[in-house]
């Protein structure tokens with residue numbers, strides 16, 4: 589087996605785009621808008637719908653990852669680093685689920701659904717006063733750092749070790 593399943597490949601790259609966009613938009617476009625600004629409700633609506641789409645696609649991806657054959661673990665020549673790579677891949681799944689989970693917790697505690705989707709006209713809560721807000725910010729920062737490390741590792745394989753790692757996460761003959 590030389591490549592991941594094409595459904596996993598499609599989901600990997602689609603989710604890479606969606607997750608990186610959600611991190612950038614959350615940090616640079618959503619967070620700076622004050623709760624008193626009506627534009628915050630529209631920004632939250634897109635953010636929450638985006639988060640739900642990411643959750644659904646991640647669940648499908650997890651099932652596909654567990655049920656399909658995949659290439660043997662990439663060997664970087666140092667067994668501790670190979671182990672870190674395996675842990676890092678599962679940590680990427682875990683952090684995305686933790687991020688969505690803390691987002692949903694904020695939504696429930698802050699009574700967001702009627703305000704954001706029902707047009708109730710009630711004021712938004714002050715997010716910094718909700719306990720899961722700090723966790724959401726922490727998971728977002730941790731995920732961003734892990735993704736940067738993940739991208740650096742992919743390019744290290746490709747450009748320094750020349751082992752064609754990126755082609756394992758692309759379409760083509762699998763055996």
Ligand code: HEM
Pocket residue numbers: 607610611612613614615618619620621632635636638639640642684687688690691692694695715716721724725726728
């Ligand atoms: C993978 C999915 C998600 C990503 C990548 C993401 C990312 C972010 C980021 C980066 C921020 C700003 C954090 C900061 O700068 O410290 C944020 C804030 C927030 N997110 Fe998410 N989020 C996701 C899912 C969700 C979901 C599913 C919900 C609700 C159902 C949600 C609700 C919120 C709320 C209420 C805020 C606070 C806004 C504020 O304090 O102004 N998020 N998110």
Ligand code: HEM
Pocket residue numbers: 596600603604605607608653659661662677678680681684735738739742753754755756757
């Ligand atoms: C431009 C950005 C990215 C590049 C260049 C990239 C590259 C790669 C490559 C080459 C592999 C195959 C590794 C192997 O064969 O052992 C891989 C796997 C993986 N990538 Fe990425 N990736 C990117 C973004 C992301 C993002 C944003 C996530 C966030 C969840 C992610 C999560 C994963 C996971 C979990 C795997 C292991 C396969 C699986 O279980 O789905 N990647 N990536």
